[in-house]
Amino acid sequence: MKFRTLAAVAALATVTFAAQAHGPTRQKVSESIEINAPADKVWAIVGNFQDGSWIPVVEKTEGKGGNEPKATRTLTLKGGATVEEELSKYDAEKKSLMYRIEKVDVKVLPVNDYSSWVEVEGDGTKSKLTWRGAFYRGYMNNDPPPELNDEAAKKAVSGLYKSGLENVKAKAEKGS
């Protein structure tokens, strides 16, 4: 899982998305998990934008604006790298939120122009948690190096999502 292993070797260089044209082909990844716990309980874990602790690699969440659109947060990862994010949409009734990464080192997560949705469906006993994202690869020009190509981006995001979903499942099912 690149997000975890590369966090430790995060370089100083960062990429600001607006400054350069992205690659021509946006990618998507979607992961879901069935959880034997009420949807409300699962949403209580993932539905607070100011608390990213359900993502295993996240050590600390600092932010402002609560769960209102345009709220921001900075995730500090184990190893010290940071990810700056902004909340775009939040719907407590639908148990759905969307946010964007404003700034991340491609060595931490090899993506550009990343946005993602976290959604919970279900009832009082069972639920389905979905985390899906849209992004461009880490290298924005032709002929990307292997660690910054489309496959690397998808693999890193998919690994991040799976570990997050499994962690939420473990937390939510404990004691229920």
Add this chain to the structure above:
Amino acid sequence: MARLIGLVALAGSPALAQEALVTAQLGNAVEVVDLATKKILQSIPVSGAPAGIALSPDRKTAYVTRPEGHGIAVIDLEARRVTGSLDLPGGPLGIGVNPKSGEVYVADWYGARVFVLNPSADGLKREGEIATGQSPSGIAVTPDGATLLVANRESDSVSIIDVANRRETRRVPVGQHPFGLTLSADGRFAYTANVVSNDVSAIDVAAGRETGRVATGQRPYVIALAAGRGFVTDQYSNTVTVFDPVTLRKLAAIDVGDHPEGIAVTRDGKTVVVANWGDNALSLIDTSSLTVTGTIETGDGPRSFGDFLR
């Protein structure tokens, strides 16, 4: 009598007797979609992440850009199969066809040039290139075939190009990072969707200047003009912003699917078709009621960046 019945039937359902050509970029296919029955008639495999599309003046041939395959695929729309291809350097993405000469223009996303291609009996031939601003993307040609307009994403401008001399004659500053570019039917006005400043710029083509802007949703991408209105896909807001192209006032925002990208209007002007990249579907918008009247499932990652309604 048979003729009369035929006419009645035709009058009863003329609205969507048309095909949409969907570039499913992640599915590596171009799909021929019948808008009336909402069915995919044919899925044509096209590798290289097909994205941009333009049609020949007789509407029988589609030219599709393959930015990851670095080239163009030529599709015979009657036979519904790929009949030719042409390799191109850089990142071929935006594409347009000259309605008079049939010449094909392809923007190099990674460069600052437009390739000029000519269809011949032996297939598509590369005949030179025209210098533009950085990251050229959306392309349009005036109805008289004399003027080519190119949105320069990284230069925040539009190149106005004299087709006969293959030279840029004016460069018009617009909003930040223009991507899609659409001309009015008479070719007098152009509109760009500015993805970073979240607005649309209106350009007086003859005067060579921007005349105003209208605010949109987040990440406006491509514009369609229909029924005296402008329709812009807002990639990040999952909406289509409707505006008045004359007064540049915002009229409405219509919820569509996830990451709406390509947008175009049917021949009769009654329906706007939107390609939703995120949820693999087309949204159909009624241009008078400004409501979504239907959706059609497509392959993975539909973009249809260009002239995609046959």
